[in-house]
Amino acid sequence: MKLEEIRKVLDAEWFGGMVSRPDRGTREVRSCHASDLLSDVLTSSGVGSILLTGLTNVQVVRVAELSDIVAVCFVRDKKPQPEVARLAEDMEIPLLVTHLSMFESCGRLYAKGMPVANRVEKDAKCQRQK
């Protein structure tokens, strides 16, 4: 799913990260991670996924960058501090803010057929083994 499509589904606004890049909406998102526990995000593979979270501290962007997560969406209209957006700019990770709750955000994306983050990886592994 393209990031712009996700933005529309979640009724979200851009909040920095690649601001000068009009093509950020065309970024391909393979799967979704929803967590308020960065420890958990770090233990699962998030390659190519979007992270939905209620956390707004700067480590969200760090963890996203290290895990090769391609976008972050903050739920419940929580807007992070400017330094978070600055780091996201450096790391080239687009940020979104939605007024929806975590539950509704997940529900909408799931209904649109968004795959589960770890399952994408597992399916790929199964495919390889076959």
Next chain:
Amino acid sequence: MSEAEVTKVQEMVYELLVREVMTKKVISVTPSSPMGDLREILRVNRISGTPVVEDGRLVGIISVEDFIRWLADGRPECRVADRMTRNVGTICDDEPLVQAVNKIERQGFGRLPVLRRDTGTVVGVITKGDIISGMLQHLEVDYRNAEMRGARSSHLFEDIIADRSSLRLEYRVAGADFTRAGASAGSLKTTLRRLGLDPQTTRRIAIATYEAEMNLIVFTPGGRITAEVGPEMIRLEVEDNGPGIPDIERAMQPGFSTAPDWVRELGFGAGMGLPNIKKCVDRMSLDSKVGKGTRIEMEILMEHQGESQRRGAEARA
């Protein structure tokens, strides 16, 4: 290499001091050590020579060549003092790197013991390898903010492999500095990608480093992360002088955590750090003394080796 880069390297040779690139952990022998013990010392420490020190003072140097000559002479019963080179080239730790380069080049020394100017005690050893990796490391620091595309320097990784040398990167981490947390892991990740390491291995290293970095920030007054990039594997070492871990076995259990509330509020402290490090790397060892500090050593094998090892481990499990 462009002209600007050459100038940069020349500049570095004058700017860097010997003590910034020397090996600080000095393996030395005493003049009274038996020659027969030398082989084991050189082999275990993977060095080709070592200073001979008596009461902190340098009295000579003994190398693998001296050892071979001794073997050729039929291994007579004798001490290191009888076979060592007494006329030793040395250098002071506060001299610029260019002095070391000159001495090594012109006088053909394999290694130079480094002395402290005021006391004359041996504080390190410097070799060609130290100079190369020290300069590479400083280049990395200089170019951290510069724009550089991965493809342009991916051959550097091949160079390291061809030379069978290793590149050492070091990061200092300050305790309790939550906003800067992850900066070392991020910078290491960028460097490894630039070197052309595959994304999957890079990610495993980055995440293990990040978890360890977080531990330094949450639990210790700070520490040091070193990454040694070699042809077959990447070794990570994370060291601190923090409070230590009283029960390592419990600390390794997923879900066990002693993290304070402020850390949990930020989305960490779920007791997954150490188990996750273990999951990310191919080999891990943890050494900790309460009141002294903690040291974690990790090894990540390069993709082709890692795969077979992991498959082996899975088969055993």
